[in-house]
Amino acid sequence: MPGERRDGMGSAATPIGSITVCEAWARLSDAPAHPAPALIDVRETWEYAEGRAQGAVSIPLSELRARYQEVPRDRDVFFICHSGQRSYAAARFLARQGVTRVHNVEGGTEEWEAAALPMDRPTADAQG
Secondary structure, eight states: OTTOOBOSSSOBOOOOEEEOHHHHHHHHTOTTOSSOOEEEEOSOHHHHHHOEETTOEEOOGGGHHHHGGGSOSSSOEEEEOSSSHHHHHHHHHHHHTTOOOEEEETTHHHHHHHTTOOEEOOOHHHHO
16 A cells, blocks of 8 residues: 555554563563573574574574464564564564564664673684
8 A cells, every 4th residue: 555664574564562680681581481582593593693682583584484383372472683673673573464463673682682681692613
């Protein structure tokens, strides 16, 4: 439709919830939360391998259309990328597929790391 904003994946814009990195970490590390939210990193595999928010699972944005059924529907889902743009597109795409509990992590992995939140990084053995 003319004038409709698109999300880069062909879908019309849909309002999406957002969450700060500190709020996301607090929710993810809240042991009594059942089920715990899922954290999905939509960066490309090579970016994910260089370091990621602790506990993040990789579903690259380039594979999301084929893999969106892997996204949990029984809990909140936090999407994260490098700075928040790709994760926002991913969250909007999933919302258009009927997944209602999606949130974009504002500032992405860059902000997560700047806030000194836990990161999973490759070990020296894995690098070389």
